[in-house]
Every structure is written in C-alpha cells, then in structure tokens.
Amino acid sequence: MSTMVNFDQFKQMVADHFGFKAEQLLHATSFIDDLGIDSLSLVNFVIKLERKYGIKIEMDSVWQLKSIGEAFEIFIQKYTAGKSPVRPAEIKHTRHNTDSLLSGQDGATP
Amino acid sequence: MKKVYISSLGYYIPSGRLSNQEVLESVREANKNHVTPDDLDLLLYGNGRKFEFLGIESRSVCRTEEGENAVMMAVSASRNALHKAEIRADQIDCIIMCGVSNPFREPSFALVLSRRLGLEACDFFDINDTCNGFLKSMELAGLYLKTGKYRNILIAVSENPYELARGLGIDYRLQSVAEADNRFSSLLVGSGAAAVILSSDGNGKELVHYRETRETLNWDASIVTVPGIGFPDDASGRKRCGFYTDARLVSAEVIKELPAFAVETVAHWNMSLDDFKLFIMHQLGNNVTFATLDKLQLDHDKAPLNTFRECGNMAAANIPINLALAEEQGKISTGDSILLMSSACGLSYALAHILW
Numbered sequence: 001m002s003t004m005v006n007f008d009q010f011k012q013m014v015a016d017h018f019g020f021k022a023e024q025l026l027h028a029t030s031f032i033d034d035l036g037i038d039s040l041s042l043v044n045f046v047i048k049l050e051r052k053y054g055i056k057i058e059m060d061s062v063w064q065l066k067s068i069g070e071a072f073e074i075f076i077q078k079y080t081a082g083k084s085p086v087r088p089a090e091i092k093h094t095r096h097n098t099d100s101l102l103s104g105q106d107g108a109t110p
Numbered sequence: 111m112k113k114v115y116i117s118s119l120g121y122y123i124p125s126g127r128l129s130n131q132e133v134l135e136s137v138r139e140a141n142k143n144h145v146t147p148d149d150l151d152l153l154l155y156g157n158g159r160k161f162e163f164l165g166i167e168s169r170s171v172c173r174t175e176e177g178e179n180a181v182m183m184a185v186s187a188s189r190n191a192l193h194k195a196e197i198r199a200d201q202i203d204c205i206i207m208c209g210v211s212n213p214f215r216e217p218s219f220a221l222v223l224s225r226r227l228g229l230e231a232c233d234f235f236d237i238n239d240t241c242n243g244f245l246k247s248m249e250l251a252g253l254y255l256k257t258g259k260y261r262n263i264l265i266a267v268s269e270n271p272y273e274l275a276r277g278l279g280i281d282y283r284l285q286s287v288a289e290a291d292n293r294f295s296s297l298l299v300g301s302g303a304a305a306v307i308l309s310s311d312g313n314g315k316e317l318v319h320y321r322e323t324r325e326t327l328n329w330d331a332s333i334v335t336v337p338g339i340g341f342p343d344d345a346s347g348r349k350r351c352g353f354y355t356d357a358r359l360v361s362a363e364v365i366k367e368l369p370a371f372a373v374e375t376v377a378h379w380n381m382s383l384d385d386f387k388l389f390i391m392h393q394l395g396n397n398v399t400f401a402t403l404d405k406l407q408l409d410h411d412k413a414p415l416n417t418f419r420e421c422g423n424m425a426a427a428n429i430p431i432n433l434a435l436a437e438e439q440g441k442i443s444t445g446d447s448i449l450l451m452s453s454a455c456g457l458s459y460a461l462a463h464i465l466w
Contacts, residue, residue, distance in 0.1 A: 038362035039397040043163045047156045059163040063400065 005053075005079065010072045017045050027069035039063075055079055114252040115312025116464065117197065117262070119434040120190030121304040122183045123421060124270075126171040130161045133169075133282075133297050140282035149287045157290075157297065164395035169300040169422035172270055180213055183303035184268035185226045191264065191305040192227075202307070203260035204233040206251060208243030209267045210334065210425040211274040212236060223266055233260070240332075241392060242322070242454035243267060243426035245462050248308065249320045255310040262310075268303035269427045271296075278337060280352045295332070295355035298395070300422030304430035314444060319463035321375045324456050328363060331356045332455050361398050364453045369405035371459045372451065379463060383408065386463075387446035388436060392453050393418035393428040402451070414441060433464075442466045 007027070015022040018037060031037045042065065046057050055078040065071050134154050141150055161167075172178035184207070192199055205227075207220035214222060220234035239246040244267050251263040275281070275296075284290055308317065332355040376383055389412050391399050399418075403410055415432040417424065424431060429450050436442050443466065450462040 038358050038365075039163075039401065040160070040358045040361055043160055044156070047159050050159070051152065051155065059159065062163060 005076070007069075007072050010075060011068065013049075014045070014068055014071075017048060025068055027067065027072075029068045030066060031068065031071070049075060053079055055081075111256050112258060112310040113312075114248075114255050114317040115309050116315040116317065117307040117309040117312055118191045118193075118195035119304070119306050119430065119437060120187045120192075120194060121302065121427075121431045121434040122186040122190065123170050123302045123417075123431065124172040124178045124183060125176065126173045126178070127168040127420070128171045129168045130158060130166065133161075134158055136282045137297070141284055145284070145287055153287060153290055157294065160294065161297075164298070164397060165416070165419050166298055166395065166422055167419050169298070170302055170420070170424070171272055172301050180209075180211070180219075180268045180270040180273055180301075180303075181222060181226065183270065183301070184219070184223050184266050184305070187268070187303040187305040188223060188227055188264060188266050191307050195262075195307045195309075197262060197307070197309075199227050199229055200231070202227075202229055202232050202262050202264045204251070204254060204263045205229070205235075206247045206263060206265045207234070207236045207267070208239065208247050208265070208426050209269050210238075210240050210243070211269050211271040212238070213270070213274055213277065219268070220266075239426075239458075240454040241425050241428070242452045242458055242460045244304070244306075244430050245320065245322070245450060245452045245460040248306070248317060248462060249322075249460075251308045252317055252320065255308060258310070260310075263308045264305060265308065265430075266303070266305040267426045267430060269299075269425045270301040271299040271425070272301060274334075275353070278352055280337070291358075292354050292356060295357045295360075295423075296353040298418075298423045300417075300424045302417075302421060302424040302427045302431050304427050304434060306430055314466060316465045317462060318447075318465050319379050320460070321378065322458060322460040323371055324458040326456060328356075328359060328457055329455070330354075331359050331363075331457070360457065361394065363457050364394065364398050364459075365401040365405065367457065368451060368453055368459050369402050372406060372449070372461060375461050376449075381447075381463075385447050386412075386449045388442060388448045389413040390415060390429055390432045390436065390448060390450045392451060393421075393423055393432070394453070395423075 011025045012022045015025060031042055042062060046062055050056055057078055061074055138154060205220045205224050207223060212219050218236040220236050224234045237247060247265040251265055254260045334353055337352045383406055391413050395418055403413055415436055417432055429452055446466045448464040452460040
C-alpha cells in the first residue's frame, strides 16, 4: 500500500467490519464498553488488517486497545514501520518436551 | 452436620504434546482438496494468530502406543490420590466420575474405574455437568459426606477428547470455511485426568462453600454430540457437526457473568475477594482468564496456574489438575482460602471455597 490511511478511513473500516455507522464512532469510543465487541471479534479485525496491509500487530497489544483512537495509533505505527507479512509457515513452533512448565508430566505414581 | 475435607489430590497429564504448527498442518492436510488455496491460507493464518492471542502453544495428548488413554489416565490419577491419602482402596465408599469426553455410555466409566481399582463393594456412578462436572461432583459428594452416608468418596475426571473424536469419526475436515469459527475451540482441547478423595474425617483442606448459578438461554452455544442425533426445534441446523462452539458468545458471556457472580457470592459468604490467596480458574485462554481477573480488580499473579499454554483446555479436568499443581508447587499454605471458579454450558457458573 502506498497511500496513508487516515483516521476517517480507519473508522470506516471499523464500521464496515463490525456493522456500525462511521459517524457513531469517535476517537475515544471503546470497543468493549461502548460497542460491546468481544475480544475474539477484535482479534478477527486485527487479523483482517494484518492481511490487508501486510503488517503484524503484537497480540499482547490487543489487550491494551482501549479505544478506536488507540487502535488507529498502533495501526499507523505498524503501517509506517513497513510491512512485515507473516505466513502460516512462520508461526513460532514451540515444544515442551524437556522444559515443561509443569513440575511433573506425570503426577501419578501407579 | 459433618464437614467435608479434601484428603488428597491426584492427577495425570499424558506425555504427548501437539504443537500449534502440528495442528495447523493437520487442518491444511484435511482441507487442501476442497478449500480454495486463498481461503485455506486465510484460515491457517487466522487460526495461528488466534492461538497466539489466547496464549496456547501446545495441547497435552495421549500416546496410545504407550498405553495412554482415558481409562488408563483415570486409573493412574485415582491411584495417585489413594496413595497420597494413605487410605486403602476398600475404604472408598463411592466413586463419582465426570468428564465432557466420557467415552462410556454403558457401562458407566465409574464402574470401569471401580473394577480397575479393585473396588467390588462400593457405590459408583457417572454424572455429566460438562465443564462444571468436577465442582458439581464435589457438591454431591459433600451432601453424602455431611449426612454420614459415606465417609470417603473418590471423584475422578478423565478427559481425552481426541479418543472421543476418533470414535465419532470427527477430524480436522471442514464442510466449508464458514464452519471454521465454530470448530475453532476444538483446536484448543487437551487431555488429562484428575482425582480427589473427599472425606468426612480430616484436618484442614476443607470444602467450606459451594455455590452455582445456571441459565438455559444459550443452551446450544457449545455442543458435542454424536453426529446425526435429533435436535430440539430451537437449535440451528448448522450446529449438527459434532463439535460446535460459539466461542465469541461463550467467552463474552463468561467475562460478563462470572466476575459478577463471584462478587455476589463472596459477599453472600460474608467474605471479600481479599480473603482469597489463590484463584483457580477454568482454562479457556488468556482472554477469559485475564479479563475476569481485571474485572475483579485482581492482580494476574493471584491466578498463577496456567495449564492452558502447554496442555490446552482439559475441560472438567482443568480445575482439579491446577489445584493439584498448586499444591505440588507449594503455592498454597495452611490457612489459605482458595476460590475455584468454573464455567460451563448453559451457561452455568460454579464457585467453591477451599480452606487449606
């Protein structure tokens, strides 16, 4: 993408994705408290942005999304930092064969 | 009225681990011939990112080649509990078995377990209260113990959803991409078993309170059935896929209702949330756990046990396994109050106060 996305365009994407009217949405509008959007739906929106713009937004930061304005700021930060597309094959693969978080793999003593 | 004590806790987590990448590969393999490459690419990418969001890295799975299965796990966890309680098997008066993925319709799993443990003269039966099965079993056992009918009751839960899915012929194949959202929760399940012995004699580790609330409005928000069964008229036909969960609805409801019920219940017990040293939560993922704690204005380290990351959602076994791990890892001291927080289909919510 070569053109910058402005807040009104971002707001329109939010409105289209979640089924609201863009004029209802303000910088301070809360996804959860004002719009009643659950966190998994918010993740779906983040995934949509990532695919469309070739960016990657840390999933931990989704917890911190208090408002549409904050989401826009994170989006712009990632957008201007350059694309970092993530393909399924690149998803981190973690095993716990030897360093299990559990103190005992087998709590039983048959 | 007699009191109810936890004599011991046992658990068994199978040795296999199924990574996110392995799950995604299985989804790809099962759907590559009938889903368009673009749709499959989007599906795999979205699932991978949701795994990250929820905080899951692997699922505990049985290694069948090493003899691990639902029965073996139940027996191992139960023997573990019997060993810790230092009581003989013939001192158990009753076995209550619970679990979402109970593979037995007849005979009862409890009968099978009783036979394997060599208990020929005790009462035994299964209950099904989905993910709340363990806490509900504790309530039932408490009623028996308080009235003096029984002195020692073994509650066991063994969850091996992969065994059940294989038996039902359910795999990673989707009929269509539209089905993907409602099958997503099945990609999070893990296997494990736990057992607890409740007794009317003891000291410390007391089950002090139990309270639950239930509704039926969202009765079909999460469904695991034998494919092809006759559904009530108010169920949507799209839900007849064997494994169905409206994960967004369930998580949103739990995050809304469970904290409110906890606040109300703790007040009902004439206690405050500050009285509890430790919170043991049902393991549905970071979004539910953290949002629930945030709503209760509790630090996340008040619920330090997180088996979801490594083992996934072990359904009714989540809470007893996490309680057993808390004990094993020295996270509980004598005199600590612990709040067990469960949620299940319906939706229903249950809380239990354990005084250690």
